[in-house]
Amino acid sequence: MTALSVQNLSVQTEDQRALVSDVSFELPAGQRLGIIGESGSGKSLTALAVLGLLPSGLRASGSIRLGDTELVGASARTLNGLRGSGIAAVFQEPLTALDPLMRIGKQLAWPLSHHRGLRGDALQKAIIEALAAVALPNPEKIARSYIHEVSGGQRQRVAIALALACDPDILIADEPTTALDISVQAEILNLLDGAVRERGMSLLLISHDLAVVSQMTEQLLVLRGGESIEQGSTRHLLTAPEAEYTRLLVNTARSLEAYLPEVSAQAPGSPSGHTTPLTTPSENQA
Numbered sequence: 001m002t003a004l005s006v007q008n009l010s011v012q013t014e015d016q017r018a019l020v021s022d023v024s025f026e027l028p029a030g031q032r033l034g035i036i037g038e039s040g041s042g043k044s045l046t047a048l049a050v051l052g053l054l055p056s057g058l059r060a061s062g063s064i065r066l067g068d069t070e071l072v073g074a075s076a077r078t079l080n081g082l083r084g085s086g087i088a089a090v091f092q093e094p095l096t097a098l099d100p101l102m103r104i105g106k107q108l109a110w111p112l113s114h115h116r117g118l119r120g121d122a123l124q125k126a127i128i129e130a131l132a133a134v135a136l137p138n139p140e141k142i143a144r145s146y147i148h149e150v151s152g153g154q155r156q157r158v159a160i161a162l163a164l165a166c167d168p169d170i171l172i173a174d175e176p177t178t179a180l181d182i183s184v185q186a187e188i189l190n191l192l193d194g195a196v197r198e199r200g201m202s203l204l205l206i207s208h209d210l211a212v213v214s215q216m217t218e219q220l221l222v223l224r225g226g227e228s229i230e231q232g233s234t235r236h237l238l239t240a241p242e243a244e245y246t247r248l249l250v251n252t253a254r255s256l257e258a259y260l261p262e263v264s265a266q267a268p269g270s271p272s273g274h275t276t277p278l279t280t281p282s283e284n285q286a
């Protein structure tokens, strides 16, 4: 079953400039699709179009179907109903989704009460469970905190808890680890990986980092200049890319991976370089 079907999606400015052109992809239920491409290639606009959150002045055309519902041209009411339980998102900068003036527990209370009808003690319990589910230490204390009182990695965990609060069918993660320290990146990817697997969600993961998408996704879509360059299984694109641009991305990522140990070897006593190897989920499990 297809969870999300995007056909001939284009995003244009008011003066008809195409920022995304004729992009199509399908995300089967329970599967993971990565969107990769250089800065400005249209990754975020594609995600925002799917979420119905394009900035004012930009217009989507084509078709975006979430199950049986067409999202292009859908009413604000339809889109609001789908956001949260149908589709939820985590962005690069957790503060995008979080309110600096509201305690973390209160921010979680809204989706939990609105979508799941929880009140009173059941709501309090669900808030603590939602924070514990993203491995936040001392969730009771975190619930009472404001967002500036927790670390960057913890903020992203809170943003993930917020996105997961309504058990969405599809999670869109747009550069979820790009703003984080390298040591925290792997923890957040592990958290997303576990959450997607345990809940049977579909994942649309957007990143400029081929190592990140390749270890998290089964299918890849390569964008450049707002156009689809190539798509297929992650394994196939890593081992036998057909488009010259995909080959360039893969070769660059592989040469960086090969270069890091050399740098470490040349600088004895320096901490060993951390790198995410270019593997696919099935290779990780092997």
Ligand SMILES: Nc1ncnc2c1ncn2[C@@H]1O[C@H](COP(=O)(O)OP(=O)(O)OP(=O)(O)O)[C@@H](O)[C@H]1O
Binding pocket: 013, 019, 037, 038, 039, 040, 041, 042, 043, 044, 045, 046, 055, 057, 058, 208
């Ligand atoms: N509100 C806007 N108005 C006009 N152009 C925009 C707007 N938002 C984005 N763009 C342009 O659309 C193109 C695609 O942007 P998008 O943010 O989707 O790229 P991206 O692949 O996500 O890049 P990055 O990795 O840097 O976030 C870019 O050229 C960008 O400058």
